[in-house]
Amino acid sequence: MAEPGSAAPRTRLATAGAKATTQAMLRDQPRRDVIRNTAFAGLLLLAVSIALAGLIALLVQAFIKGAPALSTDLITNPPSSIYPEKAGFRTAILGSLELIAGVILFVVPVGVGAAIYLEEYADKTRWWNRMIEVNIQNLAAVPSIIYGILGLAFIVRGPLDLGFILIAGSLTLALLVLPMVIIAAREAIRAVPDSIRQGSLALGATKWQTVRSQVLPASIPGIATGVILAVSRALGETAPLLLVGATVFVTFDPTPFSDYSALPVQIFNYAVQPQDEFQALAAAGIILMLVVLLAMNSFAIWLRNRYEQRW
Amino acid sequence: MEATGIGATEPAGGPPRRLQAPGRRYGEKAIQGLLAACGILSVVTTTAIVISLIGPTIGFFEVVPVGDFLFGTEWTPQFEPPSFGVLGIVAGTLNVTLWGMLFASPIGLGSAIYLSEYARPRVRKTIKPVLEILAGIPTVAIGFFAASFILPEIIQPLWPGEFLGGAVGKPFMALAGGLGIGLMIVPIIASISEDAMSAVPNGLREGAYAMGATKMKVATRVVFPAALSGIVASIVLATSRAVGETMIVLLAAGSTPNFTLNPVEAVQTMTAYIGVTATGDIGTGTLDYKSVFAVGTVLFVLTLAMNLVSISLVRKYREVYE
Numbered sequence: 176m177a178e179p180g181s182a183a184p185r186t187r188l189a190t191a192g193a194k195a196t197t198q199a200m201l202r203d204q205p206r207r208d209v210i211r212n213t214a215f216a217g218l219l220l221l222a223v224s225i226a227l228a229g230l231i232a233l234l235v236q237a238f239i240k241g242a243p244a245l246s247t248d249l250i251t252n253p254p255s256s257i258y259p260e261k262a263g264f265r266t267a268i269l270g271s272l273e274l275i276a277g278v279i280l281f282v283v284p285v286g287v288g289a290a291i292y293l294e295e296y297a298d299k300t301r302w303w304n305r306m307i308e309v310n311i312q313n314l315a316a317v318p319s320i321i322y323g324i325l326g327l328a329f330i331v332r333g334p335l336d337l338g339f340i341l342i343a344g345s346l347t348l349a350l351l352v353l354p355m356v357i358i359a360a361r362e363a364i365r366a367v368p369d370s371i372r373q374g375s376l377a378l379g380a381t382k383w384q385t386v387r388s389q390v391l392p393a394s395i396p397g398i399a400t401g402v403i404l405a406v407s408r409a410l411g412e413t414a415p416l417l418l419v420g421a422t423v424f425v426t427f428d429p430t431p432f433s434d435y436s437a438l439p440v441q442i443f444n445y446a447v448q449p450q451d452e453f454q455a456l457a458a459a460g461i462i463l464m465l466v467v468l469l470a471m472n473s474f475a476i477w478l479r480n481r482y483e484q485r486w
Numbered sequence: 487m488e489a490t491g492i493g494a495t496e497p498a499g500g501p502p503r504r505l506q507a508p509g510r511r512y513g514e515k516a517i518q519g520l521l522a523a524c525g526i527l528s529v530v531t532t533t534a535i536v537i538s539l540i541g542p543t544i545g546f547f548e549v550v551p552v553g554d555f556l557f558g559t560e561w562t563p564q565f566e567p568p569s570f571g572v573l574g575i576v577a578g579t580l581n582v583t584l585w586g587m588l589f590a591s592p593i594g595l596g597s598a599i600y601l602s603e604y605a606r607p608r609v610r611k612t613i614k615p616v617l618e619i620l621a622g623i624p625t626v627a628i629g630f631f632a633a634s635f636i637l638p639e640i641i642q643p644l645w646p647g648e649f650l651g652g653a654v655g656k657p658f659m660a661l662a663g664g665l666g667i668g669l670m671i672v673p674i675i676a677s678i679s680e681d682a683m684s685a686v687p688n689g690l691r692e693g694a695y696a697m698g699a700t701k702m703k704v705a706t707r708v709v710f711p712a713a714l715s716g717i718v719a720s721i722v723l724a725t726s727r728a729v730g731e732t733m734i735v736l737l738a739a740g741s742t743p744n745f746t747l748n749p750v751e752a753v754q755t756m757t758a759y760i761g762v763t764a765t766g767d768i769g770t771g772t773l774d775y776k777s778v779f780a781v782g783t784v785l786f787v788l789t790l791a792m793n794l795v796s797i798s799l800v801r802k803y804r805e806v807y808e
Contacts, residue, residue, distance in 0.1 A: 208700050215702040219604055222596025223613060226676070229669045230620045233631045240634065288524030296518050297525070309797060311528045316723060316793040317786070318730025320757050321535060323764070324782045328538035332770060350531055357528070381507075383517045404622075411624025414732035414757070418764045439626045446630050446737060454634060461627045472622055476615065 237465065241458030249459055253426045254441055259452030264460055266425045267441035270341065271410060273429060274437055277345030278352065278409045283402060286356030287391075290398075293357070294364040295386055315354035322351040323418030331419050339420025341435040347419050348412060352405040359401020363394035396482035403475040407468050413439040438464055539786060542779035549773055555780065561743035561754070563763075563777055570777060572784060574743040578660070578753035582735055583728040585664025585749050586671065591721060593668070594675025598717075601676070602683035603705045614677075621673035629737030632666030633658075637738060641665070645750075653750050658740030661749035666734040671724040678723065682716020682803050683709050719799035726792035730785065732757040756785045 252263030289311075297304040326347030330337055337343040367390050375385040416422075421440045429435040438460065445457035547555070550570045558571020597617070601610050641661055645653035653659065686709050694708045710717070740752030741762050754762075764778045 212700055212702045215705075216604060219596045219600035222593045223600050225593050226597055226620065226669075226672045227613070227616060229672070230616065230623075232635065233623065233627065233669075236631060236635045237627065285524045285527060288521045289528065292518075292521035292525040296521060307525050307529060309794075310532055312797045313790065313793045314528055314531060316726055316789065316796070317535070318727075318732070318757065318789055320730065320732045320760050321782060321786055321789075324760065324779065325531070325535050325538050327764060328542070328779070329534050333538065353531070354528065381511065381514055383514050407622060411622075411626070413624065413626045414761055417732075417761050422765050439624055442630070443626050443733065443737070446626070446633070457630055458634075461630060464624060465627065468622060468624070469619070472619065 234465070237458050237461045240455055241460075241462045244452075244455040244459035245462065249456075249463065254424050254436070254444070255426075256424050256444075256448070259450065259456055262445075262453075262456055264438060264441055264463065266428055267436045267438045267460075268463075270421065270425065270429045270435040271438040273341055273431060273435070274345045274348060275406055275410055277342060277431070278349045278406060279402070281346065281349040282353055282356050282405065286353055286402075286405075287360050287398060289353075289357045290360030290364055291386060291391075294361050295382070295390065311354045311357055315358060318414075319351055319412055320414040320418070322347055323415030325350065326415060326419040340433060341429055341431050344416055344419050344421055344435060344437070345431075347415050348409040351412060351415060352409045355405040355408065356398075356401055359404065360394070360398045363397025363401065364390060366397060367393045396478055400475045400479045403471055403478070407471045407475075410471075411439055411464060411468060413437075413443055416440050417443075535786065539779050539783045542776040543783045545771075546773070546776035546780040549776075550780075559745040561759075563774060568773070570780075572756075572781065574745050575754050575756050575759050575781065576784070577745045577747065578735075578739070578743065579729055579755040579757070581660040581744075581747045581749070581751075581753050582663045582667060582739055582755055583725060584747060585661050586667035586728045587721070587725060589665055589668030590671045590675055590724060594672045594720070594724070595679055595717065597672070597676040598679035598683060598720075599705050599710070602680050603701070603709060614680075617673045617676055620669070621677070623670075625670060625731060625733040626737070628666050628670050629734040632662050632669075632734055632738035636665050637662035650748055651750050656750060656752065658738060658742075658752040659750050660739050660753045663735040663739030663753075663755075664749065666738050667728045667731050670731065670734065671727055674724045674727060675720045678720035678800070679713065679717045682713035682720070685716070685803060686712045713803065715799045716803040719796045719803070722792050722799070723796040726789045726796065729792070730757060730789050732761045736761050756781050760785075 248261070249263045250268060251265055252261055253265045254267060255262040293304070293308065297307070299305065326343060329335060330343045330346050331339055335343075335346075337346075371389050371393065372385055375389045376382070380388070416437050417440065421435055421437045422444070424444070425434055425436040427433070442457050442460040442464065445453045445460065448454070555570050555572050557573065558569060559573045559577070560569040560571045561574030562569045597613075601613060605613065637656075637659065641659070642653050642656075653661075690708055690712060691704050694704045699707070735753075735755045735758045739755065739758065741754045741758055742752045743754045743759075744751050746753070759781055760778050763774055768775050768778075
């Protein structure tokens with residue numbers, strides 16, 4: 176400022192005005208606003224607490240109800256609809272394990288293959304590739320019991336005509352979780368930066384060599400996480416299995432070509448019996464299933480955090 | 487060097503070197519074909535679903551008039567003569583879904599706003615995985631919880647006497663199924679809405695704060711509307727999941743077709759009818775067998791419409807902010 180003397184009063188006035196305005200804006204909020212804000216924050220906290228309380232109550236209730244039935248008999252004894260004190264989940268657990276093995280065998284190659292096609296090969300401007308994408312997103316949200324109908328009409332009877340055997344259940348579950356695997360694998364593949372692909376192609380590798388030796392190894396942790404989450408979904412799924420044959424009290428160890436039961440279906444069978452002993456058995460089965468699922472999910476989260484690459 | 491194109495440059499003395507592949511690379515083509523086949527399998531699955539539903543459904547409508555099916559309210563397949571008014575079980579589905587959504591929408595959205603706008607990073611890092619665990623709990627476990635805890639320990643003691651017919655002494659009711667389903671879909675609403683809210687650029691929030699807005703105003707008047715398409719998508723998707731859920735309603739809501747929205751009545755949903763009827767040795771070609779597919783078609787069309795709305799809404803918010 177060239178002439179501070181003449182400018183000073185005006186500057187001082189302007190500063191004072193600005194200061195007063197700012198103070199008016201920043202002074203304590205009106206009481207009404209404070210009350211409203213606190214109430215709103217309280218309501219939000221209440222919402223989260225109710226969700227968490229629901230989860231905790233579910234776990235605690237299963238443990239309290241199932242505690243009397245918890246013993247190694249649960250794993251070693253076959254189910255029974257007459258003697259609850261001797262009944263267990265042996266054949267159902269074996270059935271679930273075999274179902275899951277089949278799901279993995281089917282879903283990993285097909286799911287990863289579809290993901291590679293959509294991310295690496297498909298021309299996104301073509302309508303059929305966009306249709307495949309929307310189609311997969313929709314399949315991920317189709318009710319599971321509809322897959323049961325599909326399994327009943329196409330796999331158990333109809334074109335494949337396998338009958339009510341374990342493989343039919345396995346295929347039904349595989350189709351159910353396939354969209355989940357494809358979506359997870361696509362995200363993992365998309366996370367690999369393009370520079371890796373371009374470097375590989377520039378060195379003379381073919382497209383498939385690039386995918387096999389560069390893109391796939393880099394995306395394995397993400398794919399594995401997706402597969403584990405999909406498998407844990409398949410493990411807990413009950414409704415479609417009711418339609419494709421897993422309802423009977425199976426007393427022998429199932430093979431892929433025999434009648435079968437599954438852990439969640441057996442839990443359901445016990446849960447619909449009115450006697451307290453069967454209710455306890457159902458709760459104990461739920462504990463068993465939740466422990467396995469929690470272990471699997473924690474492993475998936477650990478895997479994701481341990482091997483997640485930042486490019 | 488002249489720009490004469492690939493293969494035209496000759497190194498001194500040697501034969502022309504081409505940058506194209508030496509062979510046709512049939513292996514590469516075959517692999518691409520195989521991968522495409524994997525992608526196409528998903529389309530085949532959808533087609534198979536549609537085909538397997540349509541055949542028996544047409545057979546069903548040869549016996550039962552379409553009008554009687556779509557607009558009848560009596561669902562009594564086991565009576566003589568049977569009545570197949572699908573509204574009798576559509577009402578059951580709506581009943582359960584309605585109470586489930588009334589419970590889950592405020593809780594899910596509240597959790598989403600809390601996680602996205604209020605929670606400190608550390609709190610958020612603990613609560614999000616816990617909600618993911620809730621999302622991973624099998625529905626048969628939630629159904630058991632609804633039937634053996636929510637109904638006898640929460641609803642029956644707290645219900646106001648004879649209100650709407652009274653709750654005490656009822657082994658099944660729509661409200662118990664609804665609350666179980668609500669518990670199942672809270673994580674869906676919370677996580678998709680939270681994603682949408684987190685995608686709202688910080689500049690919008692800072693702009694509002696600079697104008698003197700309070701935290702609550704920022705959350706409700708700025709972030710919420712900006713994330714609206716994602717929030718609506720989460721609600722629509724959650725509704726679709728609620729409509730398609732089987733085990734919870736089978737365990738807690740009963741299997742009595744009932745044309746009502748009253749929460750204390752036992753109801754049968756479309757999914758429960760399919761689950762109860764198609765188990766065991768149901769004879770292929772019987773009217774009961776075909777009715778399962780007709781109900782399945784209604785269920786598939788309903789959820790398909792909701793899924794497509796939800797998918798397009800999610801795409802919209804992704805396009806705007808990401």
